[in-house]
Ligand code: FES
């Protein structure tokens with residue numbers, strides 16, 4: 500059992516926390532591009548314990564700024580999306596996508612006070628269906644050139660889900676190769692031709708053995724973990740008893756992503772973002 504102190508150090512993610520400062524030095528997924536489709540591209544985002552609002556301005560560019568107006572804290576998610584920015588619903592302070600206040604209607608005409616008002620704002624990029632934010636200090640690092648970002652959009656899709664746990668608990672599941680034989684156990688095998696896109700419904704590479712059967716019949720994998728440039732490489736071997744060994748590799752991509760095989764043709768690259 501780890502101490503409360505170490506647990507907090509690993510799992511608290513707010514600004515100034517240990518893990519929060521590490522995670523802020525990497526691009527973080529903020530939203531799906533799909534979420535900004537529709538008549539009003541304004542969505543609340545809670546990322547690394549910070550409340551933000553993501554919007555697309557009239558130039559089609561994205562802004563990720565503080566959710567609470569720097570004036571009286573009104574919720575910018577209810578802001579008016581107009582004049583190429585987001586206007587606070589309370590007194591109408593207007594912010595551009597960089598979080599700069601560009602207008603304060605309550606001030607006398609010609610006032611330059613707005614020049615000193617800057618909301619929180621983070622750079623964002625769109626990559627293969629996901630909008631990513633950099634919330635750390637200095638220049639954002641180069642975007643990681645993982646397969647899922649280099650592949651053409653015809654070969655990737657993006658999805659997200661909510662897990663009610665901390666980021667480390669989620670990632671532990673992602674890199675855990677033992678649970679597949681139990682949590683993902685199927686009692687019947689399916690035709691692999693019908694398996695496209697389904698986890699563990701394909702046959703194991705270079706065999707006619709359904710993955711479902713292989714996981715069922717060999718629930719005690721031999722697991723090793725090695726450090727790699729990208730994080731950890733975890734190998735699960737299942738010895739089939741006929742001289743063959745099934746090898747399944749799980750990669751952890753530091754700090755909080757994983758890349759796992761889903762079938763012979765498909766991998767899942769997943770971020771466990773707090
Ligand atoms: S609270 Fe936003 S302009 Fe006053």
Ligand SMILES: [Fe+2]
Pocket residue numbers: 672678679682683
């Ligand atoms: Fe799983």
